[in-house]
Amino acid sequence: MAELTDLTIAAARDGLKARKFSAREITEAHLAAMGRARDLNAFITETPDKAISMAGASDVRLARGEPAGALEGVPLAIKDLFCTDGVLTTAGSHILDGFKPPYESTVTSNLWRAGAVMLGKLNLDEFAMGSSNTTSYYGPVKNPWQRRGDNRPLVPGGSSGGSAASVAARIAMGATATDTGGSIRQPASFCGVVGIKPTYGRCSRWGIVAFASSLDQAGPITRTVRDAAIMLGAMAGHDPKDSTSVPRPVPNYEAALTGDVRGLKFGIPKEYRIGGLPTEVERLWQKGVDWLKAAGAVPVEISLPHTKYALPAYYIIAPAEASSNLARYDGVRFGLRVPGASIDEMYENTRAAGFGAEVRRRVMIGTYVLSAGYYDAYYLKAQKVRSLIARDFAEAYKKCDVILTPTAPSAAFAIGEKMDNPIAMYLNDVFTVTVNLAGLPGISVPAGLTDDGLPLGLQLIGRAFDEATLFRVAGVLESAAGFAAKPAMVG
Amino acid sequence: MMIEGRTGKWEIVIGLEVHAQVISKSKLFSGAATDFGAAPNTQVSFVDAAFPGMLPVINKVCVEQAIKTGLGLGAEINTVSVFDRKNYFYPDLPAGYQISQYTRPIVGKGKLLIDLPDGASREIGITRLHLEQDAGKSMHDQNPSKTYVDLNRSGVALMEIVSEPDMRSPEEAGAYLRKLRSILRYLETCDGNMDEGSMRCDANVSVRKPGEKFGTRCEIKNVNSVRYVMQAIEIEARRQVELIENGGKVDQETRLFDPNKGETRPMRSKEHAHDYRYFPDPDLLPLVLDPKRVEAIKAALPELPDAKRERFVRDYKLSPYDAGVLVAEREQAEYFETVAKGRKDPKLAANWVIVELFGVLNKQNLDITKSPVSARNLAGLLDLMEDNTISGRIAKDVFQIMVETGKDAAAIVQEKGLRQVTDTGAIDAAIDKVIADNAAKVGEYRGGKPTLFGWFVGQVMKATQGKANPAMVNERLKAKLGG
Numbered sequence: 001m002a003e004l005t006d007l008t009i010a011a012a013r014d015g016l017k018a019r020k021f022s023a024r025e026i027t028e029a030h031l032a033a034m035g036r037a038r039d040l041n042a043f044i045t046e047t048p049d050k051a052i053s054m055a056g057a058s059d060v061r062l063a064r065g066e067p068a069g070a071l072e073g074v075p076l077a078i079k080d081l082f083c084t085d086g087v088l089t090t091a092g093s094h095i096l097d098g099f100k101p102p103y104e105s106t107v108t109s110n111l112w113r114a115g116a117v118m119l120g121k122l123n124l125d126e127f128a129m130g131s132s133n134t135t136s137y138y139g140p141v142k143n144p145w146q147r148r149g150d151n152r153p154l155v156p157g158g159s160s161g162g163s164a165a166s167v168a169a170r171i172a173m174g175a176t177a178t179d180t181g182g183s184i185r186q187p188a189s190f191c192g193v194v195g196i197k198p199t200y201g202r203c204s205r206w207g208i209v210a211f212a213s214s215l216d217q218a219g220p221i222t223r224t225v226r227d228a229a230i231m232l233g234a235m236a237g238h239d240p241k242d243s244t245s246v247p248r249p250v251p252n253y254e255a256a257l258t259g260d261v262r263g264l265k266f267g268i269p270k271e272y273r274i275g276g277l278p279t280e281v282e283r284l285w286q287k288g289v290d291w292l293k294a295a296g297a298v299p300v301e302i303s304l305p306h307t308k309y310a311l312p313a314y315y316i317i318a319p320a321e322a323s324s325n326l327a328r329y330d331g332v333r334f335g336l337r338v339p340g341a342s343i344d345e346m347y348e349n350t351r352a353a354g355f356g357a358e359v360r361r362r363v364m365i366g367t368y369v370l371s372a373g374y375y376d377a378y379y380l381k382a383q384k385v386r387s388l389i390a391r392d393f394a395e396a397y398k399k400c401d402v403i404l405t406p407t408a409p410s411a412a413f414a415i416g417e418k419m420d421n422p423i424a425m426y427l428n429d430v431f432t433v434t435v436n437l438a439g440l441p442g443i444s445v446p447a448g449l450t451d452d453g454l455p456l457g458l459q460l461i462g463r464a465f466d467e468a469t470l471f472r473v474a475g476v477l478e479s480a481a482g483f484a485a486k487p488a489m490v491g
Numbered sequence: 492m493m494i495e496g497r498t499g500k501w502e503i504v505i506g507l508e509v510h511a512q513v514i515s516k517s518k519l520f521s522g523a524a525t526d527f528g529a530a531p532n533t534q535v536s537f538v539d540a541a542f543p544g545m546l547p548v549i550n551k552v553c554v555e556q557a558i559k560t561g562l563g564l565g566a567e568i569n570t571v572s573v574f575d576r577k578n579y580f581y582p583d584l585p586a587g588y589q590i591s592q593y594t595r596p597i598v599g600k601g602k603l604l605i606d607l608p609d610g611a612s613r614e615i616g617i618t619r620l621h622l623e624q625d626a627g628k629s630m631h632d633q634n635p636s637k638t639y640v641d642l643n644r645s646g647v648a649l650m651e652i653v654s655e656p657d658m659r660s661p662e663e664a665g666a667y668l669r670k671l672r673s674i675l676r677y678l679e680t681c682d683g684n685m686d687e688g689s690m691r692c693d694a695n696v697s698v699r700k701p702g703e704k705f706g707t708r709c710e711i712k713n714v715n716s717v718r719y720v721m722q723a724i725e726i727e728a729r730r731q732v733e734l735i736e737n738g739g740k741v742d743q744e745t746r747l748f749d750p751n752k753g754e755t756r757p758m759r760s761k762e763h764a765h766d767y768r769y770f771p772d773p774d775l776l777p778l779v780l781d782p783k784r785v786e787a788i789k790a791a792l793p794e795l796p797d798a799k800r801e802r803f804v805r806d807y808k809l810s811p812y813d814a815g816v817l818v819a820e821r822e823q824a825e826y827f828e829t830v831a832k833g834r835k836d837p838k839l840a841a842n843w844v845i846v847e848l849f850g851v852l853n854k855q856n857l858d859i860t861k862s863p864v865s866a867r868n869l870a871g872l873l874d875l876m877e878d879n880t881i882s883g884r885i886a887k888d889v890f891q892i893m894v895e896t897g898k899d900a901a902a903i904v905q906e907k908g909l910r911q912v913t914d915t916g917a918i919d920a921a922i923d924k925v926i927a928d929n930a931a932k933v934g935e936y937r938g939g940k941p942t943l944f945g946w947f948v949g950q951v952m953k954a955t956q957g958k959a960n961p962a963m964v965n966e967r968l969k970a971k972l973g974g
Binding site: 082083091096102103205206207208209210213214240241243244320321323326327328330332333343344347367370371372375379 | 543774
């Protein structure tokens with residue numbers, strides 16, 4: 001039943017309604033795909049029993065002719081950063097060993113209410129800290145794509161590597177993901193799928209293991225823009241349990257896909273033409289400009305002058321918040337505990353054994369930048385940079401409606417590359433972190449292949465809470481690019 | 492108060508930090524209950540236990556209580572304030588940080604008048620008031636090798652109220668605490684029960700020669716009664732004087748007061764000096780208050796002790812001291828007003844409440860809300876005195892019976908036949924009999940021994956079982972003996 005795993009969410013929804021197939025058949029097809037693709041290491045926990053029972057319940061509702069939820073019978077996979085009631089939730093970390101939350105995150109609750117089916121929990125960088133999904137305690141995720149004529153396993157990007165890989169490999173129709181500095185968009189670009197980070201405050205953070213609270217935002221990874229619109233519509237919404245969630249109605253994103261961008265102004269930020277950008281990436285960016293022009297949109301040269309300070313500011317703010325957010329993993333109440341002779345020793349033993357090298361590095365950076373005597377020079381200055389970056393965007397949006405950039409400075413690289421140089425790894429986020437710092441929505445759309453056959457994405461950045469425009473332009477870009485390539489493993 | 496040292500007089504400089512638990516049904520950032528004395532870990536939400544993905548949501552009631560308290564202290568209310576994280580590791584601090592307010596508290600500068608024994612008042616500056624979470628409780632004495640943690644208190648709202656270093660004696664510190672507690676109770680924002688830990692005090696103490704700069708201060712942590720705070724301050728000040736006079740230097744440190752040994756001693760070693768790494772909590776937006784809401788809370792404030800005391804002096808002609816005693820607790824003041832309202836002689840009412848009633852309550856260790864004599868009944872007793880139904884002397888007997896039985900005065904007077912005799916005929920008859928029975932004494936009196944008059948009064952009163960109106964006895968007796 002390979003064709004069932006190839007369906008988009010929109011097609012599955014329509015087919016289920018027309019009773020062309022059952023939710024159970026779709027789910028079984030995906031569980032079979034999951035079994036065949038274990039080599040990718042995309043899942044930390046598979047929940048086939050749960051999937052079958054949820055699909056069965058969907059079929060009952062469909063048979064009764066009850067009004068179908070937006071995702072009725074659609075099999076999804078969940079990044080293992082979302083707490084799921086009674087199902088192991090690890091954040092990709094040893095320190096959450098055996099942790100089964102007695103509650104369900106708001107975003108996943110929303111999905112289940114919309115009728116979606118849970119396939120399992122997806123691998124990720126430990127506590128979502130990484131750009132290659134190599135920092136997970138549960139091992140690296142492999143990208144389903146490979147370079148032409150080269151068998152070396154590639155990274156899927158990160159931190160939502162399992163999410164992007166599972167959707168690209170046709171194991172899940174869609175996956176939840178989170179994005180703190182690019183963790184939805186960069187893996188989407190690396191795996192040839194669509195990923196949107198909505199505006200900060202659009203999705204509730206309640207029940208999502210926190211990395212950097214002022215930057216974290218949940219979003220979907222899917223194979224088409226329309227699917228992303230459907231899935232985000234189900235995930236988003238105000239949640240009184242999250243004080244940073246915004247009480248604004250969620251528009252019908254699918255209805256925004258009109259295909260009409262005539263007269264729309266799209267900005268090209270000159271500061272994103274960084275030195276050393278591969279020509280393939282440069283060329284694709286130019287193609288994007290041409291496609292949108294051809295559709296009747298108008299390119300505008302814009303300036304985001306503080307872009308060069310974004311990465312350093314991000315790598316101060318995110319670790320600072322993380323160092324405090326991760327203090328609760330102390331071995332006292334849940335997860336791993338490594339005993340010690342004193343309470344301090346227990347803390348040290350537990351956290352040394354429980355956290356991997358990248359998490360330890362960021363906790364130490366964060367602790368340092370918040371320390372007395374350094375706070376003003378680092379954290380406070382980074383916050384000022386953050387305000388300037390937000391102002392850059394506000395100025396730019398006086399001249400344009402959306403901004404077009406590459407998603408990442410390169411295509412997927414091999415597992416093991418860049419591992420010894422954290423700075424080179426951090427550069428992956430150069431086009432994406434500004435969006436988190438400004439709290440804006442950003443979407444990555446697969447737009448082409450490199451010379452050796454790896455996907456590349458283009459990023460569109462929108463105004464705050466204007467995901468609708470983002471979807472509309474992304475839809476046009478998607479049609480123009482006509483990206484139809486699949487990883488070799490799925491034919 | 493000055494400390495007399497070897498090298499001269501030393502002045503004590505005191506600032507107090509009070510942690511007052513906010514009266515609210517649920518915690519500062521979670522819906523868990525806040526009842527005192529519940530079984531361990533029965534009032535804990537996943538937020539309080541800092542489970543992954545849990546987020547704080549501000550409790551509006553706690554915010555209103557802080558505003559109310561700020562207004563009660565005559566303080567500025569900051570319409571924008573910010574919650575910060577204070578980071579440190581401890582098992583009873585589940586998140587590894589306490590949510591507090593560091594650079595931008597909800598309440599700014601205010602003041603508090605303390606009442607001194609000589610009837611004078613002195614103004615003590617309030618630096619700030621901020622909202623913060625309480626931590627849980629570590630119990631080290633339940634198991635030889637383990638520490639148990641009770642998170643019931645974790646996340647309960649506290650107001651930290653910081654004074655300026657304006658106090659100069661343990662007595663002033665005591666007066667400050669009593670006054671603050673009184674205001675908090677009037678406002679119903681904190682129950683002020685230090686023995687239950689819902690009001691806790693840290694005292695910053697230093698010494699200096701009068702007129703010199705502030706000395707280095709020590710902070711005495713978590714003292715749990717007014718008396719102990721006063722003792723701790725005095726003991727700590729004397730320690731510092733002795734240390735300095737012996738050539739030593741005071742280290743700025745945190746100390747604990749041991750009331751059994753009568754000493755203070757250092758609490759934390761230097762290696763554990765904390766760097767709390769304060770930063771704004773990214774889970775919470777700045778707290779923005781609508782000035783209209785602040786105005787509405789202000790308009791609904793109850794009359795506070797200082798205003799009430801002023802009014803008692805003005806309207807009831809009480810001495811400032813008596814008025815101060817009565818207003819210290821809202822329930823006492825209300826009791827007094829019930830007794831005194833509309834009375835010709837409100838000072839008499841004050842005397843009865845302060846001397847007779849408080850005497851009984853003190854002896855029986857009772858709160859005024861548990862008084863065996865209700866305010867209405869005491870008013871009834873005073874009515875009987877005012878309309879001459881009974882004399883003041885009989886009234887004391889009646890009051891005693893009221894204390895024992897809880898009955899009202901009129902019923903007791905009726906039952907025991909204690910009504911005062913005001914019938915001139917009956918009084919004259921008694922006087923005539925006394926004069927007739929004691930001819931010799933009458934002779935002595937008339938012969939130039941006027942001091943015997945009191946003896947005659949006593950005889951007449953005895954003859955009437957004390958029920959004769961004393962003024963009338965005086966008047967009639969004088970007339971008859973004189974004639």
